[in-house]
Amino acid sequence: MDEKRRLHPEEVSIFVDEDGSITFSDLPADLAEVARAIEKEVCMIKREIEPVRMEDGCVVVLDQRLLPEREEHVRLTNAEDVAKAIKDMVVRGAPAIGITAAMGVAVEALKAKDDNEMEKLVMNACECLIRARPTAVNLRWAVERMKKVYEGAKGMGVARVKEILSREANLILEEDIAMNREIGRHGASLIPDGATVMTHCNAGALATGGYGTALGVIRGCMEAGKKIKVFACETRPYLQGARLTVWELLRDGIDVTLICDSAAGYLMSRGEISCVVVGADRIARNGDVANKIGTYTHAVLAHTHGIPFYVAAPSSTLDLTIEDGSKIPIEERAEEEITHFRGQKVAPEGTKARNPAFDVTPWQLVTAIITEKGVFRPKEGGFEF
Numbered sequence: 001m002d003e004k005r006r007l008h009p010e011e012v013s014i015f016v017d018e019d020g021s022i023t024f025s026d027l028p029a030d031l032a033e034v035a036r037a038i039e040k041e042v043c044m045i046k047r048e049i050e051p052v053r054m055e056d057g058c059v060v061v062l063d064q065r066l067l068p069e070r071e072e073h074v075r076l077t078n079a080e081d082v083a084k085a086i087k088d089m090v091v092r093g094a095p096a097i098g099i100t101a102a103m104g105v106a107v108e109a110l111k112a113k114d115d116n117e118m119e120k121l122v123m124n125a126c127e128c129l130i131r132a133r134p135t136a137v138n139l140r141w142a143v144e145r146m147k148k149v150y151e152g153a154k155g156m157g158v159a160r161v162k163e164i165l166s167r168e169a170n171l172i173l174e175e176d177i178a179m180n181r182e183i184g185r186h187g188a189s190l191i192p193d194g195a196t197v198m199t200h201c202n203a204g205a206l207a208t209g210g211y212g213t214a215l216g217v218i219r220g221c222m223e224a225g226k227k228i229k230v231f232a233c234e235t236r237p238y239l240q241g242a243r244l245t246v247w248e249l250l251r252d253g254i255d256v257t258l259i260c261d262s263a264a265g266y267l268m269s270r271g272e273i274s275c276v277v278v279g280a281d282r283i284a285r286n287g288d289v290a291n292k293i294g295t296y297t298h299a300v301l302a303h304t305h306g307i308p309f310y311v312a313a314p315s316s317t318l319d320l321t322i323e324d325g326s327k328i329p330i331e332e333r334a335e336e337e338i339t340h341f342r343g344q345k346v347a348p349e350g351t352k353a354r355n356p357a358f359d360v361t362p363w364q365l366v367t368a369i370i371t372e373k374g375v376f377r378p379k380e381g382g383f384e385f
């Protein structure tokens, strides 16, 4: 084929022909490096579920509020709209909101005409994006990374700074997918062939760059040729499990059964669940895990029934600045998410409601934490990363 597309010329030159075949040049001596580069490119090309991407100066997000009924994308042109989309959960899931925020900084920078304007736009964007949601540390991690890269690029000229920031945001996305695939590979080694895995919320492609953490482990098992079944908890009140996890797994042809959150204990008591795998929004230094409300309940139940409870998360979810989970800010969302269902009132007028969106599972209940670096198990006083 004459028409070839060149990807990442500064790493290894990889060419994708129109028929999808891959060739490469400029081989580095280390063949393992080449293999990793190819794998990374192939997984980018094959990103079938794209929760977020940057295109023509916009952040394009798949509107997760409409799934599974409709697949519609929203084009966001400034950081304020990106922050609102994160708050309103158009895009959600810890790594995905970090990537989206980084792209929000990059598209805002594209508007700058001179150095002064660039400084204002980037700083304001960072400040507004970092406050969009409090619990997932990936958001702060990504925004601070963009800020640091900007500080390093300052003075190189507006055009170059724009290029550097856009490149960094895309790199955060690509690295997230690569980390997820590693999590999947490590996690698959823990799950026996024939297992039934229970998961909560959506820690899949939609919640990340496009592969998943908890669902990355499940995808890793499938890629390793293991036959597994999944119980997806519906995840009240926002139904990330019912709407998003089931949608993703059905698309992949993975055997998934939807259960209501409160069925977990019964199914565990009957020996129908082999292990639990969930994602995380923030992991403290000792291994306490903040994740979607209900996760702690599942961990207590798993502990009572002697069932392994695994947490899968990239290192961008680790917050080593806080010693334990008591310091993790827990988002409280609108009462209407509980008193109403899709705009329809389900509780009597005047009902008081509490809607903490996350809870904290103490490290003692966590069998292992799977990151891209490997499988961590607790020591006497907690986890050591």
Ligand code: MRU
Binding pocket: 092, 093, 094, 095, 136, 200, 201, 202, 203, 204, 207, 208, 212, 213, 214, 240, 278, 279, 280, 281, 291, 292, 293, 357
């Ligand atoms: O409120 P959400 O939908 O953003 O919460 C998402 C979760 O709790 C996920 O389990 C977590 O972010 C891990 S995603 C890989």
